[in-house]
Amino acid sequence: MTTDVRVLRQDEWERWYARLEVAFGGVAEPPQERRLWDDLTELDRSVGVWDGADCVGTAGAFSFRVSVPGGAFVDAAGVTMVSVAATHRRRGILTSMMRRQLDDVRDWGEPLAVLTASEPAIYGRFGYGIGTRQAYVSIDSSRVRIDAPAGTDDVRLRFVDAAEAAERCEAVYLRTIGTRPGMLARSPGWERLPLLDEPEERNGASPLQCVVAERGGETVGFTRFHNKPESEWAVPHGRIQARDVTALDPAAYAALWRFLCDIDLTSTVEARNRPVDDPLLSMVSDIRRCGVRVRDSMHVRLVDVGTALEARTYLTPVDVVFEVEDAFCPWNEGRWRLSGDATGASCKRTEEPADLTLSVRELGAAYLGDVSLAELAGAGRVREVRQGALAEAALAFGSPVKPWLQHGF
Numbered sequence: 518m519t520t521d522v523r524v525l526r527q528d529e530w531e532r533w534y535a536r537l538e539v540a541f542g543g544v545a546e547p548p549q550e551r552r553l554w555d556d557l558t559e560l561d562r563s564v565g566v567w568d569g570a571d572c573v574g575t576a577g578a579f580s581f582r583v584s585v586p587g588g589a590f591v592d593a594a595g596v597t598m599v600s601v602a603a604t605h606r607r608r609g610i611l612t613s614m615m616r617r618q619l620d621d622v623r624d625w626g627e628p629l630a631v632l633t634a635s636e637p638a639i640y641g642r643f644g645y646g647i648g649t650r651q652a653y654v655s656i657d658s659s660r661v662r663i664d665a666p667a668g669t670d671d672v673r674l675r676f677v678d679a680a681e682a683a684e685r686c687e688a689v690y691l692r693t694i695g696t697r698p699g700m701l702a703r704s705p706g707w708e709r710l711p712l713l714d715e716p717e718e719r720n721g722a723s724p725l726q727c728v729v730a731e732r733g734g735e736t737v738g739f740t741r742f743h744n745k746p747e748s749e750w751a752v753p754h755g756r757i758q759a760r761d762v763t764a765l766d767p768a769a770y771a772a773l774w775r776f777l778c779d780i781d782l783t784s785t786v787e788a789r790n791r792p793v794d795d796p797l798l799s800m801v802s803d804i805r806r807c808g809v810r811v812r813d814s815m816h817v818r819l820v821d822v823g824t825a826l827e828a829r830t831y832l833t834p835v836d837v838v839f840e841v842e843d844a845f846c847p848w849n850e851g852r853w854r855l856s857g858d859a860t861g862a863s864c865k866r867t868e869e870p871a872d873l874t875l876s877v878r879e880l881g882a883a884y885l886g887d888v889s890l891a892e893l894a895g896a897g898r899v900r901e902v903r904q905g906a907l908a909e910a911a912l913a914f915g916s917p918v919k920p921w922l923q924h925g926f
């Protein structure tokens with residue numbers, strides 16, 4: 518089989534995207550969503566694999582900046598739209614696209630590549646580690662109370678039209694993106710994503726509803742949600758599906774959750790993507806009735822180990838030598854000395870002996886402060902050579918708040 522991997526052209530986009538849709542089951546996306554992805558595709562950062570005139574592989578890379586511990590934003594390729602035709606699977610086409618893409622990302626000077634995976638088992642072999650997780654909550658709102666902090670009653674809530682309020686909501690979102698690692702500074706166009714509301718995808722739920730939280734005339738938060746009415750023998754038990762709940766302070770946050778939990782004729786509030794350390798979980802009267810489940814979210818790959826590790830700060834002083842294994846991107850292999858603290862860091866190649874040995878995948882998993890290097894050592898994935906180095910590095914890589922990716926891509 519001879520296939521050709523090349524940069525995507527605009528006139529190929531339809532065939533390229535149709536290939537992706539088939540790989541995900543063959544149900545064509547609704548028009549509004551398709552248009553959005555067409556507009557957001559960065560052609561010169563996307564590749565197609567062609568077998569003659571047939572597109573048999575797709576992969577793209579958005580231009581993102583990702584917040585890292587310490588508050589800096591680091592350039593990252595947002596790997597996306599990956600697929601291989603079922604007729605051509607398991608012949609190395611994904612591997613050839615990952616090869617091309619990671620070489621490109623390195624040439625573009627972007628120290629990170631990030632993605633959300635259709636299946637978590639796919640990308641570890643290419644050096645990605647699970648860098649953020651997300652929590653799913655399904656709150657029994659007939660039993661769970663929100664213990665609201667002082668000031669919650671001063672927050673005014675108003676129903677608004679989601680499209681008309683989009684700019685105000687985006688302004689609040691932009692003020693939150695530096696508050697946790699793992700958040701994305703998006704380029705123009707992305708503000709359309711949270712407003713997607715295709716009737717085909719509502720599955721019996723209402724159109725998108727939007728409520729803003731205001732204090733003294735200023736917008737301090739918002740929630741966008743669907744309401745899915747349900748009942749059995751005339752007993753209503755509707756379901757609120759919260760798409761986002763975003764606020765600038767605890768009182769506004771509590772007011773929004775209290776509102777969602779108090780809507781008449783409903784008994785469940787469900788949210789698919791919350792931070793794993795969501796303050797909500799410290800506001801509820803009964804965490805057992807919140808149906809919390811955790812899954813992987815953003816997978817992180819250090820494309821340039823030195824630059825990436827220098828871009829973040831460290832919670833506690835650290836001075837360790839890592840021996841890094843990276844078979845897929847051998848330019849990262851070898852020993853790196855990381856010295857840093859809460860003000861900055863240096864990470865340079867060294868000939869000194871290793872304190873810790875690990876693969877680039879573990880560095881990706883720990884990079885944003887989610888899983889600890891000590892947890893990974895417990896799984897046999899990090900090896901301590903110098904006694905004390907593991908605790909030192911594990912503490913330093915921590916983050917006071919867990920990283921979180923607020924939306925998929």
Ligand SMILES: CC(=O)SCCNC(=O)CCNC(=O)[C@H](O)C(C)(C)COP(=O)(O)OP(=O)(O)OC[C@H]1O[C@@H](n2cnc3c(N)ncnc32)[C@H](O)[C@@H]1OP(=O)(O)O
Nearest residue numbers: 597598599600601606607608609610611612632634635638
């Ligand atoms: C960021 C994103 O867009 S995520 C979306 C990913 N896309 C999808 O899930 C759509 C449906 N699936 C597909 O299109 C394809 O099966 C892909 C893209 C997952 C894999 O493409 P392929 O060309 O078959 O992969 P390739 O042949 O390069 O496989 C490389 C290795 O990964 C393994 N692998 C591939 N897919 C999977 C999988 N889903 N789960 C576990 N391992 C996998 C292969 O077994 C192979 O392992 P080996 O090196 O030990 O032999």
